[in-house]
Amino acid sequence: MARAVSEAQDEKTGGRQSLVELRAVDARYPLYGSVGTNPPGRLADLLARRDGVWGAVADPVLLARLDIAPGAPIRIGEATFQIRAALTGEPDRATRIAAFGPHVLIARAALADTGLVLPGSLIHYHYRVRLPPGADVAALRRDLAATFPDAGWRVRDPDEAAPGVVRFIERLSLYLTFIALAVLLVGGLGVANAVRAYLERRAPTIATLKCLGAPGGLIFRVYLVQIMVLALLGVAIGIGAGAVAPFMLGTVLAEVLGWRVPAIVHVQPLAVAAALGLLSALAFCLWPLARARAIAPANLFRYAVAPATGPGFRHARTTVAVIAAIAVILAALAVFSASERMLGAWFVVGAAAAFAVFRGVGIAVVALARRLPRPRGVALRLAVANLHRPGAATGSVVTSLGLGLTVLVAIALVEANLSRQLRDELPADAPGFYFIDIQPDQTAAFDRLIASFPGARDLRRVPILRGRIAAVNGVPPGQLTIPADIAWVFRGDRGLTWSATPPPGVDPETDLVAGAWWPPDYRGPPLVSLDAEVGEALDIGPGDRLGINILGRTVEVEIANLRRIDWSRLGINFVMVFSPGLLESAPQTYIATVKVDPAREDALERAVSERFVNVSAIRVRETLATVVTLLGRIAVALNVAGGLGLTVGVLVLAGALAAEHRRRVHDAVVLKVLGATRRDIARAFLAEYGLLGLVAAVLAGVLGTAAAYGVVGSIMHLTFRFLPVPVVATAALAAAVTLAGGFFGTWRALAHKAAAVLRNE
Secondary structure (H helix, E strand, O other): OEEEEEEEEEOOOOOOEEEEEEEEEOOOOOOOOOOEEEOOOOHHHHHOOEOOEEEEEEOHHHHHHHOOOOOOEEEEOOEEEEEEEEEEEOOOHHHOOOOOOOEEEEEHHHHHHHOOOOOOOOEEEOOOOOOOOOOOHHHHHHHHHHHOOOOOOOOOOHHHOOHHHHHHHHHHHHHHHHHHHHHHHHHHHHHHHHHHHHHHHOHHHHHHHHHOOOOHHHHHHHHHHHHHHHHHHHHHHHHHHHHHHHHHHHHHHHHHHOOOOOOOOOHHHHHHHHHHHHHHHHHHHHHHHHHHHOOOOOHHHHOOOOOOOOOOHHHHHHHHHHHHHHHHHHHHHHHHHOOOHHHHHHHHHHHHHHHHHHHHHHHHHHHHHHHOOOOOOHHHHHHHHHHHOOOOOHHHHHHHHHHHHHHHHHHHHHHHHHHHHHOOOOOOOOOOEEEEEEOHHHHHHHHHHHHHOOOOEEEEEEEEEEEEEEEEOOEOHHHOOOOHHHHHHHOOOEEEEEOOOOOOOOOOOOOEEEEOOOOOOOOOOOEEEEEHHHHHHHOOOOOOEEEEEEOOEEEEEEEEEEEOOOHHHOOOOOOEEEOOOOOOOOOOEEEEEEEOOHHHHHHHHHHHHHHOOOOEEEEHHHHHHHHHHHHHHHHHHHHHHHHHHHHHHHHHHHHHHHOOHHHHHHHHHHHHHOOOOHHHHHHHHHHHHHHHHHHHHHHHHHHHHHHHHHHHHHHOOOOOOOOHHHHHHHHHHHHHHHHHHHHHHHHHHHOOOHHHHHHOO
């Protein structure tokens, strides 16, 4: 199969045209699966030559763009094709997430008639090989490399047939894994708070059972069974929803990715998820249960004011040991079940460190509140006293709120970085067009056309030919340790050019990070200017040597300088720019960029395609719009996943404060009996919540940013940028919603009649 980029034009009107990705296939295509067409038909028959006209099958997007239907003629290059059917499915479409334009399938024999196959044309040839069952793919790859050492082929087996898709799925999987671990942690905090609140409400019942002779072990087991039954029910609901979700989301994913992902129920991930859920519930409920076990019978008469006591030393030691063992199992499951074990390991370490930090901060807040001078205002004095009173939940609230906010800030910042990198804005100085495959004998006429076209400006045209890096200081790429972020440089051929002076936009004073540019009249041994990112990744620089294979011949060049490249400006850039004297005599074509007023883009494209049928025009704005649309859909999926994590976190945090409802009812009643107004009590509780929220939010912003930096930079290998808006907005909004939920519970507590509450004390 040959793949090329060209223009398709409505043959009847001669006006409407579109950039397409042309795929010339032979009679055996496809080896696996089938090509979907409308109307249905055998692909070889649809593409066959009839009455001197070749057939074509085109993407429906192209038909809509040209406003044509099957049966209409279109012109591609110098040949006329008849659209025989609309292309509804390709078995290998998943190997390419994005393309230059709508796909058009033609017969392999028809490619020569288009006039597009010229020296230097941007054409890729793909060979699909079906091996017999049991064939040794690795041995075949070794044989190909040994037999054709200088071919520069890219050989992919089924495990790596779509590296772009694999990289995308890996990044998405990392993000979803991070959210899953974060929700697991926040959910565990929710379990601990819910169990603590439930057992505090059951304190009179537990004290009554103790009075009737029930041992602590029996009480522990009874409530443990209750909690684990509820946990098992919740896990079953979650597992059921997780098993059904792929089937329900299949259509949505197909629209986002461009192909349908088969929905399959995998037992192992569901089993791991169930184990994580049950173990989390068990680990986070054991300490509240141990405290409930230690409730004294006397609490039957003073449970509302008696501070909760911890278990005795022997039971505490046993409980801590069991919790530690479960935590180790949970950590191991989280690490080994994560798509990236390093992410799981760092998450476990980070969560433990954050827990210790917030626990320490909670203790420090209590100690500081105890030592502060008494404020003058009644509300503030009550708020400070509540922070360090006997039985105050300051430590647990700071820990729960702080850890939860840290997770939410990290999720928001990771999602914001991914979305920013997916949807960077189009640079203001980006060119309007790329023109490729300009032949040497067409350059003068092409320049004149652009110069005379109204609204066209800033023409830049450079020669280009193809070559690949065959050695670095004499070492073949296969023997090098190549970082993943520059591996693309060694995959197949790269565009090469030469220049006597630095390329436009390159400042020798600031953009050459090592070495210097050669003199304009340099005619010595061949030199090359290398992308600084590649040089730094390989630890090479000026004076080192590269072996470059050009048209089957390997030449050795010396690195003269390392050049910083700003790829985001979308101008013409090359990883390697050579000094004059080496490449001029090799077969070459030219590429050009032109800026033009948006309203004149159609006219310029028509003028170039009519004069130079072999020259393809790539609209930068249109191409980026297609990519941004696709990535925008992906960003929506990221936002949904992140929003789910944020929603769960906020609900759990609100539950942490709602757990204090019973104690707030008692406090409100006592204060009302002593003469405090509802306004005074509300202001006191609001000040208390505000102080706790402020401390937790500030520290969570710092720790959440650090966590996001580690995930984006060290795990995903992307450029991290601190974005203050998501950090401040998430921390402030989550804290506000959480504290509002807690305050709502307090306001409900203020509505209780004092007599009714005191009668039950």
